[in-house]
Each structure stands twice: as C-alpha cells, then as structure tokens.
Amino acid sequence: MQNILLNxxxxxxxxxxxxxxxxxxxxxxxxxxxxxxxxxxxxAETCYYRTKKQFWKDVAKFWQxxxxxxxAMGVATGIILEFEFGTNWSNxxxxxxxxxxxPLAVEGILAFFMESTFVAVMFFGWKxxxxxxxxxxxxxxxxxxxxxxxxxxVANAWMQYPVGCxxxxxxxxxxxxxxxxxxxxxxxxxxFCHTVISSWIIGxxxxxxxxxxxxxxxxxxxxxxxxxxxxxxVGLIASVGAAATGHKSAQxxxxxxxxKLAAMEALYNGGTDQGLTAVAWVNPFAxxxxxxxxxxxxxxxxxxxxxxxxTNDIHGFVPGINDIxxxxxxxxxxxxxxxxxxxxxxxxxxxxxxxxxxxxAGGANEAxxxxxLAVLDKNMPYFGYGYLRDRSEAVPYIPVNFWAFRxxxxxxxxxxxxxxxxxxxAFRIPLLSVIVRRLLAAFFIIPESExxxxxxxxxxxxxxxxxxxxxxxxxIASESGWLVAEFGRQPWTIQDMLPTWAAVSDxxxxxxxxxxxxxxxxxTTMLAVEISILLKQIKKGPESASLNDK
Amino acid sequence: MEKQGFxxxxxxxxxxxxxSMTLGKTLWTIILVKLFIIFAILKLFFFPNFLAQHADEGExxxxxxxxxxxxxx
Numbered sequence: 308m309q310n311i312l313l314n315x316x317x318x319x320x321x322x323x324x325x326x327x328x329x330x331x332x333x334x335x336x337x338x339x340x341x342x343x344x345x346x347x348x349x350x351a352e353t354c355y356y357r358t359k360k361q362f363w364k365d366v367a368k369f370w371q372x373x374x375x376x377x378x379a380m381g382v383a384t385g386i387i388l389e390f391e392f393g394t395n396w397s398n399x400x401x402x403x404x405x406x407x408x409x410p411l412a413v414e415g416i417l418a419f420f421m422e423s424t425f426v427a428v429m430f431f432g433w434k435x436x437x438x439x440x441x442x443x444x445x446x447x448x449x450x451x452x453x454x455x456x457x458x459x460x461v462a463n464a465w466m467q468y469p470v471g472c473x474x475x476x477x478x479x480x481x482x483x484x485x486x487x488x489x490x491x492x493x494x495x496x497x498x499f500c501h502t503v504i505s506s507w508i509i510g511x512x513x514x515x516x517x518x519x520x521x522x523x524x525x526x527x528x529x530x531x532x533x534x535x536x537x538x539x540x541v542g543l544i545a546s547v548g549a550a551a552t553g554h555k556s557a558q559x560x561x562x563x564x565x566x567k568l569a570a571m572e573a574l575y576n577g578g579t580d581q582g583l584t585a586v587a588w589v590n591p592f593a594x595x596x597x598x599x600x601x602x603x604x605x606x607x608x609x610x611x612x613x614x615x616x617x618t619n620d621i622h623g624f625v626p627g628i629n630d631i632x633x634x635x636x637x638x639x640x641x642x643x644x645x646x647x648x649x650x651x652x653x654x655x656x657x658x659x660x661x662x663x664x665x666x667x668a669g670g671a672n673e674a675x676x677x678x679x680l681a682v683l684d685k686n687m688p689y690f691g692y693g694y695l696r697d698r699s700e701a702v703p704y705i706p707v708n709f710w711a712f713r714x715x716x717x718x719x720x721x722x723x724x725x726x727x728x729x730x731x732x733a734f735r736i737p738l739l740s741v742i743v744r745r746l747l748a749a750f751f752i753i754p755e756s757e758x759x760x761x762x763x764x765x766x767x768x769x770x771x772x773x774x775x776x777x778x779x780x781x782x783i784a785s786e787s788g789w790l791v792a793e794f795g796r797q798p799w800t801i802q803d804m805l806p807t808w809a810a811v812s813d814x815x816x817x818x819x820x821x822x823x824x825x826x827x828x829x830x831t832t833m834l835a836v837e838i839s840i841l842l843k844q845i846k847k848g849p850e851s852a853s854l855n856d857k
Numbered sequence: 858m859e860k861q862g863f864x865x866x867x868x869x870x871x872x873x874x875x876x877s878m879t880l881g882k883t884l885w886t887i888i889l890v891k892l893f894i895i896f897a898i899l900k901l902f903f904f905p906n907f908l909a910q911h912a913d914e915g916e917x918x919x920x921x922x923x924x925x926x927x928x929x930x
Contacts (some may be wrong), residue, residue, distance in 0.1 A: 372880065379884035383895055390904035397907035401921045430881070431874025435866070479918040479925070657929040664922055693929045809928050812907045822903045829894065836887065844880065 337381025343510015
C-alpha cells in the first residue's frame with residue numbers, strides 16, 4: 308500500500324480524474340442493467356404477443372417495473388459528466404470542439420424523444436394502444452437506450468482514436484471534416500458491440516438472480532422458471548458474444564493503442580509469436596520496473612494467444628512497452644518512432660502553433676503562415692507528446708490494467724460456463740443435461756442423489772444462491788472493462804493529442820475535492836435508494852394474483 | 858370529432874398514466890429531487906463554465922492557446 312500512497316498527487320489533476328471516474332463508474336451501474344433488462348422484457352412481451360396468455364403479460368409487466376426503477380435512478384446521472392467537462396476540463400472541452408459535442412447532442416435529443424415517448428407508451432399504454440404498438444414501444448424503449456449508448460461510445464471512441472477531424476490553429480479547436488468517419492469509426496463500432504453485448508450479461512444475471520430468489524422462497528415459481536429460460540439464452544449469447552467482440556476490440560486496441568495492450572498484458576518486451584499471460588506476479592500497488600525486467604515474474608502463458616488476439620495471426624508481431632518507448636519496426640516494414648522522437652515532434656508542433664498565432668496577430672503574409680501550417684500539420688499527430696517531460700509519462704499504470712483485464716476476462720469465462728450449464732439444465736437438453744449433471748456429481752459439486760433431477764424448482768438451495776453471488780461479480784466485470792479502457796489510455800485525454808495535465812482547468816484542488824465528496828454522498832445515497840426500492844418491489848413480486856398461485 | 862384525434866389520445870395517455878401511477882409517483886419524486894440537486898445546486902454553485910469566467914466572450918481561443926502553449930514550456 309505504501310508505494311501507491313506515495314505516488315498519489317492530491318492535486319487538481321488527480322482529484323479531477325478521480326471525480327470523473329467516480330461519476331462514470333456510478334453512472335455505469337445503472338446503464339448496463341437498463342440495456343440488459345430491455346432485451347429480456349422485450350422477449351417476455353413478444354411471448355405475450357404471440358401466445359396472448361395473461362401469464363406472459365404479467366411476466367413482461369413485472370420486469371418492466373424493475374426496469375422502470377433502474378431507469379428512474381439512472382436518468383440524468385450522465386449529465387454531471389458534461390458539467391465536469393465544462394468546469395474541470397475546460398482546455399479539453401475547447402480543444403475537442405464540435406467533435407465531442409455533436410454525438411452528445413444527437414444522443415441527448417434522441418434519448419429525450421425516443422425514451423420519453425416509448426417509455427410512456429410502455430408503462431401507460433397497456434389499455435390505450437394495440438398489443439402490436441405496445442410491443443413495438445417496448446422494443447423501441449430498449450433500442451432508444453441502445454442508440455443513446457451508441458452516441459456516448461462514439462464520443463468515447465473518438466478520444467481513444469481521433470478520426471474525421473482537423474485542427475484549426477486559429478480557433479484552437481478540432482473541426483469535424485467527416486461526420487461518417489466519426490460516427491462509424493471502426494474503433495467505435497467494436498467498442499459499441501462489446502459494451503452493449505456485455506451489458507446484456509448483467510441483465511441476464513439480474514433476472515436469473517431474482518428468479519432464483521423466488522425459487523429459494525418457493526414463490527412465483529412459474530414466473531421464475533420461464534424468466535430463467537429467457538435469461539439463460541440471452542446470457543449465453545451475450546457472454547459468448549462478449550468474448551467474440553472482446554477479441555475484435557483487443558485487435559482495435561492493438562492497432563491504435565499498442566501501449567494500452569502492452570500494459571494490459573504487462574508485456575515489457577514484445578515480438579512475434581507472443582503468448583497471452585494467464586497469470587503472472589504484477590504488484591498491484593507499484594509500477595513494475597519494466598525497463599529492466601525481461602518479463603513479469605512467475606508468468607504462465609498460453610502460447611501464441613496474444614499474437615492471435617491482437618493480429619489474428621499466431622505469428623503476429625505485438626510490441627511491448629520497451630519497444631514502444633524505444634521505437635520499433637514491424638516485420639512488414641512499418642516503423643514507429645521512439646517516444647523521444649515523438650516528444651521532439653510534439654514540442655515542434657506546439658512551438659510552431661505559438662509562432663503561427665504570433666505571426667497571424669502581427670499581420671504576416673500568407674506564404675509565411677502557410678509555411679508554419681505545413682510544419683504544424685506534419686507534426687500534429689504527435690502534438691500531445693510535447694507535454695511529456697520524461698518517457699515514463701507515456702506508460703499507463705500497469706497494475707490496474709493488468710489485473711482489471713484479468714478480472715474481466717476471468718469472470719467473462721465464468722459466465723460462459725455458468726450460462727452454458729444453466730441453459731442445458733433449464734431446457735433439459737436430453738443427453739447434455741444428463742452428462743452435465745453426472746459430471747457435477749462426479750466432482751462432488753452436487754450430491755449423487757441429485758444427479759438425475761431435472762426440475763429447476765427442486766434444486767438444493769445453494770444452486771439458487773450462485774446467481775445471487777454472481778450478480779455483483781457481473782458488475783465488477785463490467786466496471787473492470789471500463790478501468791482497462793480508461794486507465795489504459797493514460798496519460799491521454801485524447802490519444803496522442805492532449806495529456807490530462809494539459810487538458811485540466813486551472814482550478815483549486817480543494818474545490819474539486821469538495822465536489823468529489825459531495826458526489827460520493829449523492830451517488831451512494833441514490834444507489835442505496837435504488838437497491839432499497841428494487842428489493843421492496845422484488846419482495847412484493849408481480850402484481851397479478853394469478854402468477855402468485857402458480 | 859376532434860376529441861378522437863391523435864393529440865387528444867396522446868394527451869390522455871400521459872394524463873391518465875400519471876394519474877394512475879403508484880410506484881411511479883415515488884420514482885418521479887426521486888427524479889425531480891435529483892434534477893433539482895443536479896441543476897439548481899451542483900450546476901449553479903459547483904460547476905460554473907470555467908472558460909466563461911476566465912476569458913472574454915469570443916476570446917476563448919486566446920485563453921486556451923496561452924494555456925496550452927505555456928504548459929508545454
């Protein structure tokens with residue numbers, strides 16, 4: 308603990324980062340459940356639409372009620388992030404210009420109109436509109452939330468991979484040159500797919516956990532069993548989908564943020580044929596001595612897996628931290644400059660920007676100004692490196708990236724296994740079900756006497772406690788993903804363009820600390836209120852008496 | 858006849874919906890309290906527009922340029 312405490316600079320930058328992280332982490336507690344529950348309540352209502360059975364209507368209404376509680380608690384928590392941009396990160400806000408504002412504006416307008424319209428129809432319209440229109444509104448509520456997520460992720464992806472823009476030295480802002488390039492950036496597409504699909508896992512685990520609580524209490528058993536059947540299919544598709552989209556996401560990171568990938572893997576020295584680290588000793592509380600270590604101690608790796616993950620080729624080249632610091636040439640001849648060279652070019656870009664603005668203010672002729680602009684354009688990709696004082700500042704904090712990545716991937720694998728087993732059990736897939744239960748009995752996970760039981764309602768109590776225990780782990784996996792994404796891109800607020808210490812406003816650290824504490828109290832209170840209302844509604848159960856009897 | 862129109866139906870969807878809310882009343886109270894805290898307290902007292910306070914209107918680029926150029930020195 309001592310090392311990390313010594314490294315913390317309780318200054319404006321750190322408190323501003325901490326405050327932003329706190330707000331984003333709390334905001335993300337609400338969002339994935341909204342996205343995940345939207346799919347499950349949509350499927351439940353589709354079952355009602357097709358069968359016209361009151362049972363499915365009640366199931367849909369029950370999950371919509373819990374969706375409503377979560378939706379109400381989460382709404383507007385993201386707005387505070389925008390306040391923070393304007394106050395704590397004013398240089399950043401100005402520098403990114405309309406690039407960042409455009410997706411957020413589209414998100415705000417779409418979210419407001421789609422959600423306020425279709426959420427209202429979903430909750431108020433059961434007796435007012437046709438079943439088909441109501442079903443469409445339920446799905447469009449989920450689609451609206453997903454489209455909102457799209458635009459937010461487009462804005463986030465642009466910070467990690469700035470495309471479709473040009474810097475204007477007169478206004479000191481980036482200007483959008485291609486909306487399509489920003490909105491359909493491959494990095495944004497990969498990020499969107501991975502983030503949204505992994506959110507469905509939280510929705511699925513939540514539904515299984517609530518259903519299992521009912522089975523534990525021997526209440527609403529039909530609702531619980533049928534909801535589990537929907538949730539396990541969604542959960543299995545989502546957890547396998549999260550692995551597949553995670554692979555694609557890792558490739559994107561390898562291409563545009565190689566330092567992040569190297570930090571995630573604690574890969575100090577790269578090369579071809581790289582193995583994926585399964586486990587290694589990386590001290591969670593101190594930056595490792597990557598310059599002098601060949602590799603992380605006690606490393607156990609899966610041969611060739613990192614090369615495959617990053618390049619789709621088991622022999623692919625993956626640069627390590629020292630390769631990126633020293634500069635490298637890939638086997639196909641692509642050369643990447645050293646950090647020192649990037650720092651020199653960054654300083655040249657900033658100095659040229661200063662000279663250009665002075666010349667322009669002094670009324671210099673066009674030829675002179677164009678000469679400055681040519682130099683600036685050539686070196687602009689390295690602009691942010693001009694703020695680095697030491698090459699080590701280009702390296703993110705490795706322990707957080709390394710461990711958060713392993714927590715996310717490890718839990719992701721656990722969810723695939725859990726949903727696969729539960730799908731087989733829930734649908735009583737004949738041969739597989741027997742094999743799974745026999746295997747569980749062979750490893751003493753279930754008693755031999757239960758090996759032939761197929762009834763979800765008659766399992767031992769611990770079966771029902773498993774998803775309840777997995778629910779917080781699903782949130783930890785999701786937040787770990789964000790830790791990897793955001794810690795891994797340090798020191799950059801905009802990749803290669805603007806480090807945190809250039810982006811932050813010249814504020815008093817004490818005032819940022821005060822708002823940090825205020826937020827901590829506010830958000831924790833909101834979370835406690837949400838959990839309290841959700842638990843009360845779960846205990847109360849569905850409103851239809853017919854469901855309770857079954 | 859006009860009362861059967863789209864806007865009449867849309868109005869009554871919201872009107873009847875809000876009137877018959879049970880849990881929704883608690884949730885709307887929480888949302889309104891939250892919005893009050895966010896906009897009337899946090900935004901007003903803790904999150905001023907930093908650039909508006911430190912640069913004249915239309916001169917923001919000069920302030921940001923001086924900040925970004927000075928911080929690189």
